[in-house]
Amino acid sequence: MEIQSCVTILNEWDIVAARQLGRNVAKELGFGTVDQARITTAISELARNIYLYAGQGQLCIDRLNEQGKTGLRIIAIDEGPGIPDIRKVMEDGFSTSGGLGAGLPGVRRLMDDFNIDSNPGEGTDIRATKWLR
């Protein structure tokens, strides 16, 4: 069973809207304060990457219910330039924009499951899930 809601990312304020959506869903599903902060921070990282590197894209929140487990999945999709070397961007400190380079590796640590799928010239699809414990 999945219910999805999305925010189109075009400008900086859409990042705030995406975070708000994520926080509301996380609260609704019963996540505690710390996990709510982890989820909103992860959304913030992924949405900002879309804004910075792809220009535009979608950030969606899925409510998951699998085998009695409840979860929240963040899906960040864009049709931007894509990522040529995935292994590299998952290293702490790698950034092509003079940033901290802690976004993607950070999201992986903030969430339980993390998957990245990207092809140069086609875009990027990142999914990250947090399970309710």
Place this chain on the structure above:
Amino acid sequence: MHNEVIAHIKSRKSELIEKWIDRVKEDADERMVNVVSEQVFQGTSYEFFDLILLSLSEKDHEYKNKLQMFSEKVVRLGWPITFVVSGLRKFIHLVHDDLIEQGVVSKEREGEYLESLDEWLAPLSNEIIHTYASTWEKTVSLQKIALQELSAPLIPVVEHISIMPLVGTIDTERARLIMENLLDGVVSHRAEVVLIDITGVPVVDTMVAHHVIQAAEAVHLVGARCMLVGIRPEIAQTIVNLGIDLNKFITTSTLRKGMEKALEMTNRKIVELEGVN
């Protein structure tokens, strides 16, 4: 515009306006009726009606002024533009129906009259939309300035110690202001220690952390020390998860602890006086 129509509108003003208010009200959602009193609603409708009539007269300047004032008022009342524009359309249909009911216009020529009514009010409607939009833009830009003034204040609480309380989301524009105000303030207040209080920042992601780190380094360059205070427990956790190193910073969980530490760093402390009370 046909003179007989104008004369008719003027002579039937009070009947028309009452009918019109009834029709407009059907459309007004609760939001609009609830926020303003019945009196304001009536008054504004009368004003709108007069404005429509004034648009017929030659005094172009007066009309423009009134239109501007009216639009500003409607924006402030929080009425949606669609409501105003549909009010205008309702006015056209109302006048048209009334002209026929009262026998001023025969059934055969009704199309012709409807058309000229439309021609008369189309520019008015355009002008309202235009004024409405620019009034709105003006309001937004004023609010933006007001927000900017509030967004990153540096407060010299006691000698050599300044505090920057941050409340709300930090975007690129605000990050720039934080840096600017910090550097200006540190120099002009002769601050030795600056406390950046992030209690009110809802999300601390790598961008916010990056800006705060840069600001602290800049403060250091102008000869002061920077402290990051108000780190809520859940924020501390996410910062660790992100792998952000704040070791170069002095950090505290509350502003109060930060203040005590800052006093200590400037060789002072708070003492309780005995014998008072």
